[in-house]
Amino acid sequence: MGVVSAAGVGAANLWAAAKSGGSCIRELKLARPYTGRIKIAAQVPEFDPARYIEAALLPYCDPFTQFSIVAADEAVAQAGFAGKDIGGPRTAVVIGTGIGGATTIDETSYGEYAEGKRPDTLSVPRLIPSAAPTTLGMRYGAKGPTFALASACSSATQAIGEAFEMLRAGRADRAIAGGAEACVTNGGMRAWEALRVLTPDLCRPFSAKRNGMTLGEGAAVFVLETLESAQARGATPLCELAGYGTTSDAFDPLRADVDGPARCMRLALESAGLEPSAVDYLNAHGTATYANDITESEAMRVVFGDRPPPVSSTKPIHGHALGASGGLELSVTINALREQLAPPTINFLEPDPKCPVDAIPNAARKMRIRVALSNSFAFGGINATLAVRAL
Template sequence: MPNHNAAPRIVITGMGAVSAAGVGAQALWRAARDGVSCVRPLKLERPYAGRIKIAAQVPDFDPAAHIEAEWLPYCDPFTQFSIVAADEALAQAGFARKEAGGPRTAVVIGTGIGGAMTIDNNAYQEYKLNRRPETLTVPRLIPSAAPTTLGMRYGAKGPTFALASACSSATQAIGEAFEMLRAGRADRAIAGGAEACVINGSIHAWEALRVLTPDFCRPFSQKRNGMTLGEGAAVFMLETLESATARGATPLCELAGYGTTSDAFDPLRADVEGPTRCMRLALESAGVKPEDVDYLNAHGTATYANDITESEAMRQVFGDAPPPVSSTKPVHGHALGASGGLELAIVISALREQIAPPTINFLEADPKCPVDPIPNQARKMPIRVALSNSFAFGGINATLAVRAI
């Protein structure tokens, strides 16, 4: 096991979220803790004749209520979500806007698609209405729009980039920011994920893969039949413990470890070995043993094969009795590149309140998923160390480990 004693400890001093539960990390946590599904009837700007009629969309979001008018022409909804989440994170961390920036502040934002709504709208205007693209189409749609906008907003002049690894994007973005701080390349990082993909084109595309449920997302349960698409953003302020202590900040938790692997196996199907090694690397990075883990927030998509694969990987790491596990995707949807961020925000709140959120919509145990899924009701329990898993198409895996401080 590597010796990380000489490496700086990394803490999270602020977090923010925009989700199907509304604006705010606390709104997201309340929904997850209380088992309140935020999946609603699908709302789209243009007619939609598909089979799937539900999604976990951000309700009643008015960007002008949160973001200055001069920024909005450059911002696809995924960038809007990231701004609102980042503003919340920095405020909780105790930073006025430009105080967080400087040459030693990095920005890393994960996204699976980037400006999906801009792409969809532009395609509709060009092919259906025969109109020319809007002037700012390119700055709105590029995945780097979110991190560069945040960099400009806060004056962050350190390493700044977007990270795209499908459903692992946010978790990898946070993990790579963690590694940058641990390696001494920066003192602070604004990191997370954002996605705004509930649009006509995306829904039809996901329908074609046969992975969306028409009714209830039921991770690890018998009769599970797929996931529900979601959207949103979660952003975190990462700092070295030394930096946070020097300015009198109170950390929410320690970001203790990170693992990432690739299955190199199949474009769509998950493999057991890659996620197993990923979780082990996160534990090794954090300097903790499997038996030290009290709670695990699973990737838990509720697709038939993926839940079986993830369950087997957990048993490979933890033995016959993995720690209590929940998937919160039935609450906030599968927000693709933002999911790992939303789930980390929930994990941090679970750690701080010592309550593990439930896996809702659970019917009965599947013998092929022999884990404790915390079915339907939250569980008050000691949580000192927790993991959060994200496993993506293409076999890109990422796991974060957090610890109470």
């Protein structure tokens, strides 16, 4: 796996922040003056794409594609591949994104309407959501199924899940899959402010007195491989991706429902051949908005009964990176599995009776984790859950 996040470049940096409870949410920094109310975000710090990406490729890359490349390069190297060794007709690429080239869209629109500038020739190749997967496909010579998947905040989780299903169905032997987002722009911040879901201070999932989320950005990319393919080349997997579930609420554009997320978790468990009692830890969607945390808590109790497994939301660490969030959270979940350490839900004040879950408040917890779930639930009622199992 590879990660670019508000903790910096590298999956290890994100895990270090998550397990220590170190928030990476900082003062908002934008290229143009911003007069909005919310002054914080979880932005990638001091990111210089020229350090990681060749000069000839950079003009084609919006920041969301840049993040994808850096994360994928880390994942491919960790998996033991050099360059295009990972590619070929049996390698798929699936990258989820909520928006795609948000920075290019924002800058092009500002240039047109405020400054009368003609758009850059490469604006369209940069802004299309498929820019990330096709760029990765060319980078690694991957000629199997290649596409972008856009399902708002479930994008990365669905992308990984759909890649998993392709391998399970025999359509590919390996896949490069994950999510990327670079949505912290002037227009993006204004739009999310208008929804009234952003906190001006601290993100507090499942806690009393929670008042919203913090916008984030980044990418997380994984190399998925069939066991047979990994064994044939002597690779050592991080864990087993055991199951995947996805559902639609078909209920409301913004409000979540209990049934859809509950069915989603159950489908992931069925896909993995697991009973609910087998789950030791759950990385929640946990946005820290008032209604969503209540709904997710209720869905967990539908699936697990009166005692759901311990849960944490790591969004106060890395922000809500929309289409990348599920990938960032899967990375954290895998490291929790490998270190037998559940990360905390930081900024927790006191339990909310309407969220009767063990939210692992404020401090990491050493515990046995053999099976873990990672949830992503999106606007429009698109739900996705992944199940991972220790080897």
